[in-house]
Amino acid sequence: MQKISKKHKLAAGVVLTGAALLALTYWRSANKEIVEKVVASDITPIQKASATTPDAAIYVRDVSIEQSSNKIQAAQQLKSLQRYGNTTQGLGVQFKQATHAKMNYRFGQKKPTTFAPVAFGAILPKQFVLTGRQYEGKPNATGAYGSLYRLFEYPETKARIEIFETQLSADAPFERVIELQNDQIADTPVLLEQFTDKKGLVYYSVAIIIADKFYQINTKAVEKQVVIELLEKLIVLSKQTKQN
Structure with missing residues (x-):
């Protein structure tokens, strides 16, 4: 089970609950600690697939603010979202690790992941090229990582897109x-x-959240329509991959 660090955990209105009560609410944009904290051995799963339906894995459960394990914070986030268009009233740590990721991509080794990463190069506008990569969290017993950060840039402009792709676990479903x-x-x-x-x-x-993956996507100087089209393509690609 892979940990999601704080850089995503406050990014999507999702709360992980259980004995540890980590309150991994990731509705705050790209907060710095999500990948390191998605998994804890003392978390009691909210719901698992039934023994009679082993394929019915559950990765997320939708709840209201009143039902969430962090009602006060969720209410504050909603108020900010309605007033400012974001949950933090300002930029957080977007692109803060871009420089390190670029160095790691240039000089570091490619490492295994617990999932097949999405080929974003195939669904992003062709002007964007991969310039940074970083593995998030701690590797499992086989040395594979459960989360991957990638940076794409448009060399002729200031446009940038960073994408965190993290595998979720049915052992500890998320509250959205x-x-x-x-x-x-x-x-x-x-x-x-x-x-x-x-x-x-x-x-x-x-x-x-798409199937068993959590995505945090941050863009700079990119048109909204480009963002929407990227999401549409990502959803279609994920469905095709699942069917295959």
């Missing part, structure tokens, strides 16, 4: 706070946030 999902893409709930920096550049942050 319904009120914090402010959009739907292809019938999939999404938290879509907008920010503007001091120079007037627009950022978008997206948190979305």
Whole structure:
């Protein structure tokens, strides 16, 4: 079971509950600790697949703010989202690890993951190229990582896209706070946030769960329609992969 660090955990209106009560609410954009904290051995699963239906794995459960394990914080996040268009009233740690990821991509070794990473190069606009990669959290017993960070840049502009892809576990399903999902893409709930920096550049942050994957996608100087199209393609690709 892979840990999600704090950089995602406050990004998508999701709360992981259990004996440890880690309160992994990831509705705050790209917070710095998500991948390291998605898994804890003392977490009691909310729900597991039935022994009679082993394929019915459950990775997420939708709850209201009143039902969530962190009602006060969820309510504050919703108020900020409604007023400012984001849950933090300003940029957080978007792209803070880009430099390190670029160095790691250039000089580091490629490492195994517990999942087949999405081929984002095939669904991103062709102008974007992979310039950074970093493995998140701690490797499992076989040395495989459960979360992967990738940075894509458009060399001729200031446009950047960073993507965290993290595998979830049916052993500890997530609570997704319904009120914090402010959009739907292809019938999939999404938290879509907008920010503007001091120079007037627009950022978008997206948190979305597709099947057994959590994605945190942050963009800089990228048109909203490009973000929407990326999500649509990601959902279609994920469904095709699952069917195959």
